[in-house]
Amino acid sequence: MRHADRAYRYVTTVASGSALLFLLMIVIVLAVKSYPSIVVNGLKFFTGITWNPSLNGELIRVNGVPTLQGATYGAGVFLFGTLVSSAIAMLLGVPAGIGIALFLTQVAPQRVSRMVSFLVELLAGIPSVVYGFWGLVVLLPLLLQVIEPAMASLFFWVPGLNGQPYGAGLLGSGIILSLMIVPIVASISRDVMLQTPLELIEGGAALGLTKWEITRKIILPYAKTGVIGAVILGLGRALGEVMAVALVSGSALNALPNSLYSPINTIAAFMAESLDSAFTDPSGMYVSALFELGLLLLVITLAVNFIARLLIKQGFVSKAETVIKV
Amino acid sequence: MVLWLKKVELFEKAPDSSSAGLSKVGLDMEGSYPASEVLIRISGLNAFYGQLQVLYDISLDIKRKSVTVIMGPSGCGKSTLIRTLNRMNDLVPGFSHNGRIELDGKDIYSKDVDPILLKIRVGMVFQKPNPFPISIYENVAFGPRIHKMFRKKEELDRIVENSLKRAALWDEVKDRLQANAMSLSGGQQQRLCIARALAVQPEVILMDEPASALDPGSTSKIEELIVELANECTVVLVTHNMQQAARVGNEVAFLYKGRLIEFGESPGIFENPRNQLTEEYVSGRLT
Ligand SMILES: Nc1ncnc2c1ncn2[C@@H]1O[C@H](COP(=O)(O)OP(=O)(O)O)[C@@H](O)[C@H]1O
Numbered sequence: 029m030r031h032a033d034r035a036y037r038y039v040t041t042v043a044s045g046s047a048l049l050f051l052l053m054i055v056i057v058l059a060v061k062s063y064p065s066i067v068v069n070g071l072k073f074f075t076g077i078t079w080n081p082s083l084n085g086e087l088i089r090v091n092g093v094p095t096l097q098g099a100t101y102g103a104g105v106f107l108f109g110t111l112v113s114s115a116i117a118m119l120l121g122v123p124a125g126i127g128i129a130l131f132l133t134q135v136a137p138q139r140v141s142r143m144v145s146f147l148v149e150l151l152a153g154i155p156s157v158v159y160g161f162w163g164l165v166v167l168l169p170l171l172l173q174v175i176e177p178a179m180a181s182l183f184f185w186v187p188g189l190n191g192q193p194y195g196a197g198l199l200g201s202g203i204i205l206s207l208m209i210v211p212i213v214a215s216i217s218r219d220v221m222l223q224t225p226l227e228l229i230e231g232g233a234a235l236g237l238t239k240w241e242i243t244r245k246i247i248l249p250y251a252k253t254g255v256i257g258a259v260i261l262g263l264g265r266a267l268g269e270v271m272a273v274a275l276v277s278g279s280a281l282n283a284l285p286n287s288l289y290s291p292i293n294t295i296a297a298f299m300a301e302s303l304d305s306a307f308t309d310p311s312g313m314y315v316s317a318l319f320e321l322g323l324l325l326l327v328i329t330l331a332v333n334f335i336a337r338l339l340i341k342q343g344f345v346s347k348a349e350t351v352i353k354v
Numbered sequence: 355m356v357l358w359l360k361k362v363e364l365f366e367k368a369p370d371s372s373s374a375g376l377s378k379v380g381l382d383m384e385g386s387y388p389a390s391e392v393l394i395r396i397s398g399l400n401a402f403y404g405q406l407q408v409l410y411d412i413s414l415d416i417k418r419k420s421v422t423v424i425m426g427p428s429g430c431g432k433s434t435l436i437r438t439l440n441r442m443n444d445l446v447p448g449f450s451h452n453g454r455i456e457l458d459g460k461d462i463y464s465k466d467v468d469p470i471l472l473k474i475r476v477g478m479v480f481q482k483p484n485p486f487p488i489s490i491y492e493n494v495a496f497g498p499r500i501h502k503m504f505r506k507k508e509e510l511d512r513i514v515e516n517s518l519k520r521a522a523l524w525d526e527v528k529d530r531l532q533a534n535a536m537s538l539s540g541g542q543q544q545r546l547c548i549a550r551a552l553a554v555q556p557e558v559i560l561m562d563e564p565a566s567a568l569d570p571g572s573t574s575k576i577e578e579l580i581v582e583l584a585n586e587c588t589v590v591l592v593t594h595n596m597q598q599a600a601r602v603g604n605e606v607a608f609l610y611k612g613r614l615i616e617f618g619e620s621p622g623i624f625e626n627p628r629n630q631l632t633e634e635y636v637s638g639r640l641t
């Protein structure tokens with residue numbers, strides 16, 4: 029038994045240690061590979077919106093680092109596209125996901141709940157390329173011909189909403205991403221809501237709380253931490269999504285969207301799209317710039333996780349948990 | 355008072371001419387109830403979980419301002435019975451019943467009774483202490499807040515203080531009302547749950563084995579409290595502990611395999627049981 033215990037501890041320690049090691053390796057590789065780009069492009073990398081590898085330029089050196097004459101790397105378009113499309117996805121997907129979880133746990137009769145839960149799990153398992161194809165043949169035409177024109181004429185007085193319909197673009201990407209995170213948010217939220225101890229629910233019911241009051245005063249505060257975790261997981265998925273976005277984003281280059289409907293591009297999608305041509309750059313700067321994009325995405329994701337942790341630890345959440353204000 | 359209005363409403367919806375119950379159920383405690391001795395009348399109650407029948411033809415009168423104990427071995431249907439009295443069983447999927455349960459002469463399962471208002475009149479304390487993971491103060495204030503039973507913060511403070519005093523917990527927590535309820539001991543948590551139930555001024559308090567998860571010291575505190583509470587409201591206590599039944603009960607019902615075997619005053623029912631099964635149970639030969 030004691031041998032087994034020792035082996036158990038050893039194996040699990042190595043396993044978790046290797047996860048840490050792997051993360052470290054990724055960071056190191058990203059940092060080393062993006063170093064030339066960081067040196068040459070500096071802060072312009074984050075503020076500039078022009079991405080021109082200038083593949084026919086002459087091989088030169090800047091600060092001792094080889095690059096091509098005339099090459100400019102500004103990730104602004106991708107940064108903006110990533111953040112805003114994910115924000116739209118959260119805006120649409122989080123309420124929907126939490127709403128579905130509430131329906132499944134609080135409203136639906138057991139049979140319906142079981143069936144819908146199964147469907148939600150199925151949705152979570154659909155490969156993103158399938159979402160992308162669906163977006164391409166169903167969503168984008170719908171956006172182009174119906175939704176975007178309708179929104180544009182309805183909100184003709186709102187800048188950003190009154191632009192030219194495109195189909196492929198910011199709105200489409202946001203919607204596709206939201207569809208992808210809804211099952212994540214819904215199924216995790218559902219699980220944590222189901223974990224609310226029955227004693228607490230009965231305690232509330234015995235005090236004469238209505239079903240809705242029980243949901244609001246007992247179940248939601250109880251599940252809050254888990255729901256935030258689910259939201260972060262969904263956001264992680266949205267920020268890093270490649271395939272679905274690549275198919276519906278419109279692959280904008282060198283131009284920020286001028287409305288909700290304009291083409292965009294995201295960091296992850298652009299990285300995957302351009303790796304091939306990047307290898308044709310003899311100076312290696314293009315590849316390095318792509319690695320810097322990867323580093324940027326990693327930093328964004330880690331920052332999101334970190335902020336979420338702070339929220340859970342100190343901010344609203346734990347306070348709300350100790351004082352559920354009625 | 356809002357609460358008072360709500361309680362009136364519970365009755366006024368019904369064209370029942372029973373004059374019982376309305377004279378004084380406001381927020382202050384020295385209310386006097388009408389003369390009629392019986393507050394809850396259970397008649398011909400059968401209860402089922404799906405196809406499984408767990409209560410058979412129970413008829414039982416519960417007197418005002420006394421402690422009625424429902425005792426019996428585990429699984430005999432005590433919880434099921436007590437949970438029909440405030441309609442907690444409405445939540446349980448598959449539960450059904452027939453027969454009649456009257457509170458002050460009014461059928462509590464009739465369509466025009468609001469189960470929410472019923473739960474304000476009939477409070478409940480559970481086997482496992484179940485305080486909310488919030489402050490001690492907010493636990494007690496929970497019901498009054500939900501049902502808007504006060505106008506000013508001071509009134510709420512007073513309700514909280516009174517309830518904690520009635521639950522014999524005030525002295526132990528008055529200096530740390532903002533501490534999380536989960537920091538209390540098991541016995542204190544249970545008394546907090548009693549205070550929480552008392553805060554909405556129920557006429558009846560249902561207690562389902564409130565001390566079975568507690569140590570002997572906490573148990574005797576709860577028992578003293580139960581006796582004390584019966585001066586002001588009606589207590590229905592479920593226990594599988596016969597000694598406890600004997601110590602606190604005014605009337606004792608013995609339930610066995612879903613049937614009411616015997617119902618009588620304490621200590622008579624222990625000293626001279628009329629039924630063979632009761633006799634075996636009180637002498638410890640039946641479990
Ligand atoms: N939710 C439920 N679904 C099905 N059967 C139940 C449920 N609750 C209790 N029972 C059954 O009903 C019977 C009485 O249970 P209960 O009222 O809890 O007894 P006691 O409180 O006296 O221990 C038991 O046989 C128990 O298994």
Ligand SMILES: [Mg+2]
Pocket residue numbers: 432433434562
């Ligand atoms: Mg029980």
